[in-house]
Amino acid sequence: MSFFVVAKSFPTHHLAPSLFRTTPPQARPSFQLMHSTTEENSASAASQTTSSSSSAISKNISELSKEIGGNGRALIAWDFYRLGIDPELFFGDPSSALDEDARNEIIKLLPSKRQTQVLGNGALRELSKVNPDGGVEMGIASLSDIHTSSDGTTKLLLKMKDGLEVETVIIPWDDRKRSTLCVSSQEVAGRGAHFVQLVEWEDCATSLRIDEILIQVYFATKICRVSNIFKIDNIVFMGMGEPADNSDAVSTATRILTDRQLFQLSQSKVTVSTVAPDPQSFSLFADAPCVLAWSVHAATDELRKILVPTTRHTMEELREGLVEVLRRRPKRLRTTMLEYVLIDGMNDRIEDAVALAKFSQGIIDAVPQCKVVVNIIPFNDIGHPTYKQPTMDAVLAFQRGLIENDITAYIRTTRGDDESAACGQLATSKRTKPVP
Numbered sequence: 001m002s003f004f005v006v007a008k009s010f011p012t013h014h015l016a017p018s019l020f021r022t023t024p025p026q027a028r029p030s031f032q033l034m035h036s037t038t039e040e041n042s043a044s045a046a047s048q049t050t051s052s053s054s055s056a057i058s059k060n061i062s063e064l065s066k067e068i069g070g071n072g073r074a075l076i077a078w079d080f081y082r083l084g085i086d087p088e089l090f091f092g093d094p095s096s097a098l099d100e101d102a103r104n105e106i107i108k109l110l111p112s113k114r115q116t117q118v119l120g121n122g123a124l125r126e127l128s129k130v131n132p133d134g135g136v137e138m139g140i141a142s143l144s145d146i147h148t149s150s151d152g153t154t155k156l157l158l159k160m161k162d163g164l165e166v167e168t169v170i171i172p173w174d175d176r177k178r179s180t181l182c183v184s185s186q187e188v189a190g191r192g193a194h195f196v197q198l199v200e201w202e203d204c205a206t207s208l209r210i211d212e213i214l215i216q217v218y219f220a221t222k223i224c225r226v227s228n229i230f231k232i233d234n235i236v237f238m239g240m241g242e243p244a245d246n247s248d249a250v251s252t253a254t255r256i257l258t259d260r261q262l263f264q265l266s267q268s269k270v271t272v273s274t275v276a277p278d279p280q281s282f283s284l285f286a287d288a289p290c291v292l293a294w295s296v297h298a299a300t301d302e303l304r305k306i307l308v309p310t311t312r313h314t315m316e317e318l319r320e321g322l323v324e325v326l327r328r329r330p331k332r333l334r335t336t337m338l339e340y341v342l343i344d345g346m347n348d349r350i351e352d353a354v355a356l357a358k359f360s361q362g363i364i365d366a367v368p369q370c371k372v373v374v375n376i377i378p379f380n381d382i383g384h385p386t387y388k389q390p391t392m393d394a395v396l397a398f399q400r401g402l403i404e405n406d407i408t409a410y411i412r413t414t415r416g417d418d419e420s421a422a423c424g425q426l427a428t429s430k431r432t433k434p435v436p
Contacts, residue, residue, distance in 0.1 A: 168239060272288060335372075
């Protein structure tokens, strides 16, 4: 997924320092990517995952209640995490200096039956043991940078405790008064599609822990709340990294995101997108409470090998892997999305659309009550020497070619295209304006 953003000063002066902290500019590795499409073996990538997550934000109510002394305490803690507020700071940090009006406004956002309840010193002591590095907000990550485009697309750069910098993107939609959040599953994608521009890339990606994935949702929720950005109701794993190479953490994160006592998102509003390094990639998310998306980019083996040169399986083999998983899924989660980056003169012909329609129909025919949606993504021209953005006439013609063959197809709206800064570039470009 590609989003283009321009730096803009972000108003944080009205926030209590300990409830919204930032770090000074830091040096960053040089790389940029449009959409992570690593083709590394998942077992190899799993070895790069950092230590298992143990912070409160990665625990459900039952798990957290055992550690902090009761179900009620766990529910209160999660009332605050869901709002992007660290309860250790709200209840236990005198330096937060929130005035009474500000505290009352926050309390009004809590469930009515718990608005008068607090976490006392005993509960805070136990919670600090779960979060030994300084609470969720500073113990997992801190906000390093914010860029906002003229259309409201807001890109956050988070610095993890071990120094990794990860980005997440908030995309507000005026038509439905809600926002989509694009989250990352790894620190950087290594090898991938040819059309993904990588100036320099690490030998392999570093997979994020469960809490390092969820902290992106925490901070994005905070930014939406304090800046009057539409509430997040849709999350897509289409940021930095290949979810299939970090499947355990991603799957657990989807369960926490959709738990009705935790982040409370609908299962149909959480999407995991994979380039499918192998047919088994889909089975990694067979039981995950989310919609599955596949970054196909081509419908024929010949073309896909050009665009994704590290692919080692035929399109038919990969499709069968997806079909087998969809057949086992609940009916409500049998909708699948095919992501197709449209490149001028490469994969944007009418013949390509017809081939993709035929390929998509094979999924529909094989899976009862399955719906396939093709997301057409016009290539963002970020200075690639070979690949260019297609004309709008070509994009519309491609969409018509799918629709005329009874395949649902949408054109993904380009967001935040004020300047050439693809998804992933924020983690590498020098800050033009410091965070206040």
